Amino acid sequence: MPDRAATHEDDVLFEPILKTGKGFYLVALLLLAIALWGVYAYTFQFRYGLGVTGLNRPVFWGFYITNFVFFIGISHAGTLISAILRLCRAEWRRPITRMAETITVLVLFFGAGNVLLDLGRPDRALYVIWYGRIQSPLIWDVISISTYLAASTIYLYVPLIPDIALLRDRVTGWRKKLYEFLSLGWTGTEKQHRRLETAIAVLAIIVIPIAISVHTVVSWVFAMTIQPMWHSTIFGPYFVVGAIYSGIGAL
DSSP states (O other), X not given: OHHHHHHHHHHHHHHHHHOOOHHHHHHHHHHHHHHHHHHHXXXXXXXXXXXXXXXXXXXXXXXXXXXXXXXHHHHHHHHXXXXXXXXXXXXXXXXXXXXXXXXXXXXXXXXXXXXXXXXXXXXXXXXXXXXXXXXXXXXXXXXXXXXXXXXXXXXXXXXXXXXXHHHHTTOOTHHHHHHHHHTTTOOOOHHHHHHHHHHXXXXXXXXXXXXXXXXXXXXXXXXXSOXXXXXXXXXXXXXXXXXXXXXXXXX
């Protein structure tokens, strides 16, 4: 009887991932409609210029850059919260850390996407890399966010390996091959568990300084201008603390 109950609980747990119903397709259609509306809005902006977002001569930082700072802040706090709770070995934190790690990776794409939308000439986006100057905070912004995205993605993926292995044993076809590749041969041995815990602990230590550096570098983009009240060293810790507040709010 306990085995049957456990099996039923597993089926309920995996059903949202392995099965799709009408609700899934309705939500997918709704999100597709929002995405198409966004494409239309961008074409309108591309035709009439960034002025439609409120960006003008006295307002140098418009709608997109505000969103960029907000989303990067949420991502930053997600990593900090997850890493600190993992290092403290707080067992109650498991659902929170998984949410925080997922938010960290996905929201980074939202933030970076807003920067691309903010460009009047998006075809020149790679010029920042090709012709970037190491003295510029913009090139350091690109470097720090790219590093942060790579570290956060690995930090999200590594704890998921046992869960991916569970899915691998419950599917067939191309999905089984995909999960076999992503599970890295996980069988749940004691040796694998020790290595996994060590890897997670090392990653948690690494991502904390990376997360702090990212939002500090983002603040430099503002602080290195000559705007009154902006040209200040307080912007680094100010942005970090603000990011923690917004990240906790998102969680």
